[in-house]
Amino acid sequence: MPGSDVVILRIGHRPERDQRVTTHVGLTARALGAQGMYLAASDKGVVQSIRDVVDRWGGNFFCQDNVKWRSCIRDWKAQGGTVIHLTMYGLNLPEVIGEIRNHRKILVIVGAEKVPGEIFGLADYNVAVTSQPHSEISSLALFLDHFFSGQELNNEFCGARIRIIPSRAGKQTEET
């Protein structure tokens, strides 16, 4: 999204179990206006899946694995960025999103099942999307949609090789 810099940091990823969910996290981030995803694990499969989508569907979303989460968070803050941790234990999204929208450089930490306790202290905001158990994918989607006030739903992706022509019923695509 123009004027903002939102990047995901995915932690706790286990390649043998989380590939699909982490790929959904990355694709959701891309579709809903984030610039890229740092992955705090080694997983070329996830990186390749996301690059394949970018290659066909356009835009400049990046995906980088083997990122060390502590230094990623430290560097982000050193550059004046704000760190958001999505967790069901945090403050509810509607209460804090107005304040968070004042920041333009946002790192969104998306954990898998186990998150080191240290993360709660490192984050500037611990944000809950309801205090109910559901999915890090839906939490991220709602966070981004509220952060961008729904404007991201009309994003265009430059350099796409395939595009969908929205229709009432059926599948219409355009390839270039």
Place this chain on the structure above:
Amino acid sequence: MPGSDVVILRIGHRPERDQRVTTHVGLTARALGAQGMYLAASDKGVVQSIRDVVDRWGGNFFCQDNVKWRSCIRDWKAQGGTVIHLTMYGLNLPEVIGEIRNHRKILVIVGAEKVPGEIFGLADYNVAVTSQPHSEISSLALFLDHFFSGQELNNEFCGARIRIIPSRAGKQTEET
């Protein structure tokens, strides 16, 4: 949510591959105000996971497997309900959600990778949450949040045995 009746119909579920994603679909539906999920496949694992959450975290969300999708859709329509199919090929959410909000009895079809072409014709609305590839979990989350205008983020769940006390940093729970 009071005054509305929103139920999910999950189709294309393959137990050997989709258990985790379908469980996330069900938990997202529950957390964001839907009444229940019909699963067009046999998978007691998914049903049990969701029931375990309902048992601990409250509310009356139901999950029923072995549902035949054709008769489920037919019965829903016969009862005056509206059928929404979430698909990247449909009309974009912001364009149609205002009209959809006029309906109170909504069946939301959430497909996995392959969806029978017939579904596009059976649905009253084919709705895209962006025309980009991402995740059925994030599509469902955004659909429900827009349908309920964000009010569902403050839902309370009756009969919960565990409750989170939202906090700025850390984990606080209350068990009853």
